[in-house]
Structures are given as C-alpha cells and as structure tokens.
Amino acid sequence: MSPRAIVLLLSVLCLLADPGWAARRGGTYRLALVTDPPTLDPAQATDTTSSAIIRQLFDGLLELDERMQPVPSLAARWGVSQDQRVYTFHLRPGVRFHHGRELTARDVKASFERAARGKRPWVFEKIQGAPAFIRGQAQAIRGIRVPDARTVEITLERPFAPFPMLMAYDAAFVVPVEEAERLGPAFASRPVGTGPFRFVAWRHDDQVALEAFPGHFRGAPFLERVVYRIIPEETTRFAEYLAGNLEHVDVPTGHFRALRADPALSRELHVWPTLGTYALRFTVTRPPFDNPTLRRAFNHAIDKEAIARVILEESVVVARGVLPPGMPGHDPALVGHPYDPEQARRLLAEAGHPGGRGLPPITLHYNVNPLHRRIAELVQAQLRELGVTIQLASLDWAAYIKLVDDGGTQWHRMGWIADYPDPENFLTVLFHSRNHGAAGNTSRYANPAVDRLLDEADRLPLGPGRLAKYREAERLIVADAPWVFLYHYTSRLLQKPYVRDLERSPLSGAPEMHVAPLRKVWLDR
Amino acid sequence: MLGYVARRLLALVPVLFGVSLLVFILTAIALGDPVRAAMGQRGDPEVIAEIRREYGLDEPIWVQYGLWMGRLLRGDLGRSYHQQRPVTEIVAERFPATLRLALAAMAFAVVLGLAAGLAAAVWRGTALDALVMAGALLGISTPVFWLGLMLILVFAAGLGWFPVSGYGDGGWRHLVLPALTLGALQTGVIARMARASLLEVIGQEYIRTARAKGLAEARVLGKHALRNALLPVVTVVGIGLADLLVGAPLTETVFAWPGLGRMLVAAVGQRDLPVVMGAVLLFAVIYVVGNLLVDLAYGAIDPRLRR
Numbered sequence: 001m002s003p004r005a006i007v008l009l010l011s012v013l014c015l016l017a018d019p020g021w022a023a024r025r026g027g028t029y030r031l032a033l034v035t036d037p038p039t040l041d042p043a044q045a046t047d048t049t050s051s052a053i054i055r056q057l058f059d060g061l062l063e064l065d066e067r068m069q070p071v072p073s074l075a076a077r078w079g080v081s082q083d084q085r086v087y088t089f090h091l092r093p094g095v096r097f098h099h100g101r102e103l104t105a106r107d108v109k110a111s112f113e114r115a116a117r118g119k120r121p122w123v124f125e126k127i128q129g130a131p132a133f134i135r136g137q138a139q140a141i142r143g144i145r146v147p148d149a150r151t152v153e154i155t156l157e158r159p160f161a162p163f164p165m166l167m168a169y170d171a172a173f174v175v176p177v178e179e180a181e182r183l184g185p186a187f188a189s190r191p192v193g194t195g196p197f198r199f200v201a202w203r204h205d206d207q208v209a210l211e212a213f214p215g216h217f218r219g220a221p222f223l224e225r226v227v228y229r230i231i232p233e234e235t236t237r238f239a240e241y242l243a244g245n246l247e248h249v250d251v252p253t254g255h256f257r258a259l260r261a262d263p264a265l266s267r268e269l270h271v272w273p274t275l276g277t278y279a280l281r282f283t284v285t286r287p288p289f290d291n292p293t294l295r296r297a298f299n300h301a302i303d304k305e306a307i308a309r310v311i312l313e314e315s316v317v318v319a320r321g322v323l324p325p326g327m328p329g330h331d332p333a334l335v336g337h338p339y340d341p342e343q344a345r346r347l348l349a350e351a352g353h354p355g356g357r358g359l360p361p362i363t364l365h366y367n368v369n370p371l372h373r374r375i376a377e378l379v380q381a382q383l384r385e386l387g388v389t390i391q392l393a394s395l396d397w398a399a400y401i402k403l404v405d406d407g408g409t410q411w412h413r414m415g416w417i418a419d420y421p422d423p424e425n426f427l428t429v430l431f432h433s434r435n436h437g438a439a440g441n442t443s444r445y446a447n448p449a450v451d452r453l454l455d456e457a458d459r460l461p462l463g464p465g466r467l468a469k470y471r472e473a474e475r476l477i478v479a480d481a482p483w484v485f486l487y488h489y490t491s492r493l494l495q496k497p498y499v500r501d502l503e504r505s506p507l508s509g510a511p512e513m514h515v516a517p518l519r520k521v522w523l524d525r
Numbered sequence: 526m527l528g529y530v531a532r533r534l535l536a537l538v539p540v541l542f543g544v545s546l547l548v549f550i551l552t553a554i555a556l557g558d559p560v561r562a563a564m565g566q567r568g569d570p571e572v573i574a575e576i577r578r579e580y581g582l583d584e585p586i587w588v589q590y591g592l593w594m595g596r597l598l599r600g601d602l603g604r605s606y607h608q609q610r611p612v613t614e615i616v617a618e619r620f621p622a623t624l625r626l627a628l629a630a631m632a633f634a635v636v637l638g639l640a641a642g643l644a645a646a647v648w649r650g651t652a653l654d655a656l657v658m659a660g661a662l663l664g665i666s667t668p669v670f671w672l673g674l675m676l677i678l679v680f681a682a683g684l685g686w687f688p689v690s691g692y693g694d695g696g697w698r699h700l701v702l703p704a705l706t707l708g709a710l711q712t713g714v715i716a717r718m719a720r721a722s723l724l725e726v727i728g729q730e731y732i733r734t735a736r737a738k739g740l741a742e743a744r745v746l747g748k749h750a751l752r753n754a755l756l757p758v759v760t761v762v763g764i765g766l767a768d769l770l771v772g773a774p775l776t777e778t779v780f781a782w783p784g785l786g787r788m789l790v791a792a793v794g795q796r797d798l799p800v801v802m803g804a805v806l807l808f809a810v811i812y813v814v815g816n817l818l819v820d821l822a823y824g825a826i827d828p829r830l831r832r
Contacts, residue, residue, distance in 0.1 A: 204619070437570065
C-alpha cells in the first residue's frame with residue numbers, strides 16, 4: 001500500500017472514530033420547561049428545572065458520561081490516596097469563564113465554600129471540616145487545599161467511594177466568585193460560568209435563551225442557540241411540539257398508549273428507565289403503622305400491577321424493593337410483597353385487626369396532582385375490598401412537605417429520583433436513622449442493623465463487597481415494609497427525528513432532560 | 526370633581542391596609558413553610574432554620590407584618606423568598622403582559638358583545654336574537670381552560686393561523702387566542718346586558734315620543750336610546766376590566782403567557798409572602814381605581830349624574 005493510500009485510510013478511520021465527524025453546526029434547540037426556574041445559581045438551585053440550564057452554563061471538576069461514570073471535565077485527571085480519603089484534582093490549562101478570566105484552583109475552593117453555605121450543603125458535608133463551616137463555626141473548609149493554581153486537594157472525613165459523583169453534581173459547579181459577589185443575588189439571573197453555552201436573556205415565565213460559547217475548553221458546541229420555553233400546561237407543550245416549535249417534549253398524561261399506536265409519532269417516542277422509586281411511605285413511629293405486620297398486610301393488599309396497568313399505561317416497572325433496575329446493587333431476586341389478598345387478610349388478623357376491625361381512622365396524604373390522586377383512589381378502593389377504610393387528603397407542596405417532614409402524616413406518597421447513581425443516595429439517605437424528616441427518611445424508619453450495614457457500606461471502596469452490604473440492608477428494609485413500594489419510574493419523550501445525540505440518561509426525565517449535555521446535540525436538517 | 530377624586534383615592538388607604546392585613550395573616554398562618562418548600566425534597570434542617578432567621582420568618586407574625594409595613598412605607602415591597610429578587614421588579618415585569626391581555630380581551634368583548642347585544646335587541650324575537658343569546662350563554666358557561674385548549678388545537682396546532690402559546694416578540698398574533706379565551710365570558714355578559722338595557726330603554730315613553738315626532742329609527746336608537754342604554758354596560762365594562770386583570774391565571778397558564786395572575790398562583794403555592802402581598806395590593810388598587818373610573822364615566826355619559 002502506498003504512503004498516500006495509508007494516509008487516506010488513516011484519515012477515514014479517524015473520521016469514523018470521531019462520533020462528531022458528520023455533525024452539523026448551527027441551529028437553535030427549543031425545549032420546554034414546566035415552571036420558571038427559581039434560580040440559575042448552582043449554589044441556590046434545588047430543582048431539576050434550574051439544574052437543566054445550570055448544567056449548560058457551568059462545568060464541574062468531573063461529569064458523568066453516558067454510562068453514568070465520572071469522567072474528566074474541568075479536571076483533566078484526578079487521583080485518590082491509598083486510604084481513600086484524599087482526592088487530588090489537576091485542572092485543565094486555559095479554561096476560561098464566559099467573561100474572559102482564566103479559571104484557577106482558587107475558584108474551585110471558593111465555589112465549594114460558597115455552595116456549602118447554599119441550599120445543598122449535603123454535597124460537601126463529607127469533606128473534612130465542612131460541617132463546622134456549614135454551621136458558621138469555621139472560616140474555611142479545612143479539607144480543601146489549593147497547593148498551586150492548577151491543583152485542588154480534597155480530604156474527606158472518612159472514605160466515601162461515590163465522592164467523584166458528587167464532584168459531577170451541579171451544586172459543585174465552579175463559578176467566578178468575584179462576579180458572584182459583585183452581582184450578589186442578581187448572579188442567579190445573570191450567571192457567568194465556563195460551560196459550553198453562555199447566558200443571553202431570561203424573560204421570566206416566558207423563556208430563557210443561551211448561545212454557544214466559542215471559548216469553551218472542548219471547543220464550541222454544535223448548536224448555535226438553546227431556547228427554553230416555559231410552558232406549564234402539558235397539552236400546550238404537546239401542541240407546540242406538533243406545530244414543530246419544540247425539538248422534544250414530554251408525553252402528556254393519558255396519551256402514551258395512543259402515541260404508541262400512532263404510526264408516525266410512535267417513531268418519535270422514546271421510553272427508558274429512570275433511577276427513581278414511587279412509594280407510599282408509612283410514618284413508622286405513629287400508630288397504627290408502628291406495627292410491621294400491619295405494614296406488610298397493606299403491602300400485600302395493594303395491586304401494584306393494576307396501578308401500573310390502569311393508571312400508568314404499562315409504562316413503568318412494578319417495584320419489589322427500594323433500588324430501581326439499573327442502579328448498582330439492584331437485586332433482581334428480591335420478591336418484595338406481591339399482591340396477595342389472602343395473605344393480606346391473614347396478616348391483618350395477625351396484626352389484631354381481622355377484616356380491618358379495630359383500626360383507627362387512617363389518612364393517606366398526597367400532594368395535589370392528578371396522578372397522585374388517581375393512585376390514592378385506586379389504593380383506597382383496593383383496601384376497601386379487605387374491609388379497610390382509609391381517608392384521602394391532599395395538600396399543595398409547601399404545606400405537604402412541611403407536614404411530612406414533621407412526621408405529621410400516618411401514610412404519605414413520595415417519589416425519589418437519584419441525585420447520583422449510587423445505592424447510598426437511596427438507602428442511606430432514605431432509611432438511615434440519622435436522616436429522619438427533612439433529610440430524607442420521612443418514614444422515620446430506624447433499624448440498628450440497617451444503620452450498621454449502611455455505615456459500613458458507605459465507607460467501603462466501590463465493588464462487590466460494598467454492593468453486597470447494600471443488598472443485605474435493602475432486604476432487611478423490605479422485610480420491615482416501611483413503604484408500599486409501588487413502581488420504578490420511566491421517562492417518556494417525544495423527540496423530532498432530526499435531533500441527534502440527545503443523551504437519555506436514567507437520571508433525567510422529560511421535558512427538562514436536566515442532565516443531558518446539550519453540547520453534544522446537533523440537528524440533522 | 527377634583528375633590529371627589531381625591532376623596533375616593535384617600536379612601537384607598539384603609540382599603541389597602543385592611544386587604545394587606547387580611548392577606549398577610551391568611552398567608553402566614555396557612556400550612557407550609559416557604560423556605561422548606563424551596564429546598565426541594567431533601568432539606569437540611571439547620572440550613573432551613575438559618576434561612577428562616579435571615580428572612581425574619583422566625584419572628585411572631587405581628588412583628589413580621591410590622592417590618593413589612595415599615596418597608597412598604599419606604600416604597601419597598603421586599604424580596605421574593607423564591608426568586609430572591611425585589612418584588613417591585615417582579616411585579617413591574619409581569620404587569621404589562623397582563624394589562625395588554627386584559628385590554629385586548631376587553632376590546633374584543635366590548636366590540637363583539639355590544640354589537641351582538643344591540644343587534645339582538647333591535648331584532649328581538651328573531652333567529653338572530655336566539656343565536657346571540659345562545660352564543661352569550663355559551664361564552665359565559667364555557668370553562669376557560671377547555672376553550673383555550675380547543676382554540677389552540679384548532680387555530681394554532683391545526684390550521685396554523687396563530688402561534689400556539691407564549692409572548693413571542695410581543696406582536697398581535699400571539700395575543701389573539703388568549704384574548705379571545707379570556708374575553709369570552711365578558712363578551713357574553715356584555716351582550717346580555719346591552720340587549721336587556723336597550724330593550725328597557727326603547728320601551729320608555731320618550732322613545733315613543735321621538736318616534737311619534739317622525740325621527741328616523743337609526744336616529745332614535747343612536748341618539749336617544751343608545752346613550753342611556755350604555756350606562757349599565759359601562760358598569761359591567763369597568764368592573765369586568767378589573768376582573769380580567771385579576772382573573773387571568775387560567776388563560777395565562779394555558780397559553781404560557783408571562784402575566785401577573787400565573788405568577789400570583791405560583792407564589793401562593795410557594796408561600797412566597799412578599800410576592801403575594803405585592804400582587805394582591807396591586808389588584809386591590811386596580812379594583813378601587815376601576816370603580817372610580819366607572820363612576821367618572823357615568824358622569825361623562827349622563828350629565829344629570831354630575832350634579
């Protein structure tokens with residue numbers, strides 16, 4: 001083969017190896033948000049709507065790839081010490097903020113300290129000295145060191161294997177602190193980051209516009225602009241999609257079966273599992289649900305398959321435990337508490353309430369939402385067949401979450417979607433006794449054996465040994481039945497055929513697609 | 526006249542005080558906590574307590590009200606808990622969109638409602654009269670939410686004549702469907718009122734006298750009947766405009782219109798007290814000023830009332 005042919009062959013191979021070789025540049029990506037984002041400041045955001053935009057404007061030290069594994073972002077590489085406590089991040093050279101200044105390691109430290117006193121301090125609480133700093137008892141986080149302008153060294157209080165995932169979480173994104181201080185609260189409306197898109201305009205309750213940042217360290221993104229339209233009504237969003245005004249949209253409630261049967265739109269329909277679990281949580285410290293036998297009886301009395309079939313149009317996965325499929329540690333062998341009315345009757349009698357007799361008035365609380373209402377009504381009907389009468393009560397979110405946090409319900413619905421793909425984010429957050437109430441464990445469940453297993457697992461390095469401990473903890477939790485495990489979420493999306501490389505991550509759902517990096521997306525038209 | 530206007534405006538002060546006190550107490554004692562609601566599903570109890578202290582939410586309710594009132598007297602409506610921006614900025618941003626929508630809806634309602642109502646009265650008992658009355662009833666009784674979605678599906682998604690939703694570049698095309706939706710009820714009300722009022726007037730003796738004098742029917746109706754028939758319609762329009770300004774949240778939601786009503790509903794859900802207070806005070810002013818304008822319009826239409 002001649003040298004010229006070899007060069008040609010190598011060029012073709014290089015082009016094929018680069019997935020972006022055929023990608024077209026330009027165009028505007030239009031997507032909808034359900035509400036106006038409360039903030040565009042990573043330190044203040046607590047919701048996926050804000051996060052969807054923040055993730056395009058800012059970068060973290062690391063990011064999660066399509067397989068949800070941490071990979072370099074602002075940090076070109078990182079390492080961890082033998083004792084799994086000290087993480088060293090080496091920054092890329094030449095990274096610039098949108099206003100032109102070069103990023104340094106001091107920005108990382110200042111951003112972390114700023115965010116640790118923001119609304120998601122839990123992202124930083126594993127760092128040595130962070131709890132004292134968060135409570136205002138220290139001037140700085142002791143565990144964050146900046147040996148030079150390109151190196152950040154973070155020491156943890158104790159080993160925590162998912163820590164790199166926290167470094168990819170949007171609360172840990174890096175901001176130019178002098179700009180954030182200069183603007184004060186206005187930084188939330190005029191954000192400056194290092195991300196692939198920069199902020200252009202925000203007309204509240206109408207739209208947010210971003211444009212490509214040509215100086216991004218990975219090069220300019222394919223899209224020229226991104227426009228987020230704020231459209232609260234799902235039917236209106238769907239109509240905008242049909243009119244060709246949105247590149248993707250969520251599937252309106254009750255339309256899933258019809259869309260699946262539609263010859264044209266079914267080709268634009270995408271369904272994928274999300275790392276989330278929907279459950280009806282008992283407050284296990286309050287009668288009558290301080291009785292595990294009664295909790296198990298309720299679990300067996302509820303037909304989860306019927307809920308999935310009748311209400312959710314067979315678009316979800318029935319839950320047998322806490323961890324959703326796709327989450328490391330998910331136990332496919334877990335049986336859970338399948339629908340079994342006879343078993344439910346036996347357990348009701350064993351709990352001292354044969355045929356539901358002698359039970360105090362029971363109320364199932366849910367926050368105002370047509371889906372939650374329909375599920376609660378079906379559960380109410382199913383329990384009635386066993387002689388158990390329950391009342392339903394709905395509240396708006398502000399009232400509801402306060403009541404739930406305070407342990408003021410007997411039984412309440414709650415969903416949980418992973419912040420990062422690690423079982424700690426489900427099991428420890430939601431079932432460890434130190435997290436009662438607002439911190440996540442709204443059931444106020446406490447089991448010393450579970451606490452011990454979770455504490456041990458949280459400190460182990462990633463691997464089968466750690467997952468085995470989480471599985472054991474989950475089995476104990478499921479046996480204690482602090483929740484009625486209903487289903488694991490799926491996301492449903494309609495996407496125009498010309499949209500390329502929109503990542504459908506198990507961590508995000510439509511319409512926000514909040515973890516999808518839009519820098520990878522391009523329009524094939 | 527000036528003294529009358531000044532007295533009416535002065536009466537606004539106790540009204541606003543009463544409204545502010547009532548809304549403050551109702552919002553503050555409602556279940557829920559704005560700080561907790563803003564923390565998402567996972568809130569750190571210490572951080573929640575710290576932010577509550579920062580906003581003064583740990584103070585007794587009368588202290589909170591006093592602080593709010595003190596700021597108000599200095600022209601400061603406070604900062605939104607949720608958006609962390611000045612309430613005056615938030616309200617000033619949304620009000621023009623709501624005003625534009627309400628004025629367009631009222632213009633549509635007045636033109637169509639008045640024309641239909643007067644035509645129904647003139648041709649009383651005909652098929653046209655029945656059609657107008659049936660249409661008016663439909664306009665009054667059709668749920669705004671449903672009507673909005675139907676208009677979107679037919680005229681925007683289907684025929685493509687108008688944009689589906691949003692404020693767009695502020696052009697009239699984005700305004701048409703939301704204005705039709707919001708104005709439907711008022712159109713029905715004005716049509717019925719105009720018909721009833723004109724029928725009452727043309728049954729009176731002075732109209733019979735005018736006809737007996739040999740005046741042309743158009744002159745009888747246009748010069749003598751219409752002016753008097755318009756009085757009750759002006760009342761409906763005045764109060765109706767205030768209703769449209771305040772009552773637009775559903776239309777604003779369906780059409781993703783960035784107005785004040787939608788913002789108020791969200792603020793109530795978030796227990797964002799400063800925003801709720803700011804918006805409610807503005808609405809109270811709109812109602813009082815709307816009533817005042819109706820009274821002034823009476824005088825302009827019927828000179829006897831100026832005495």
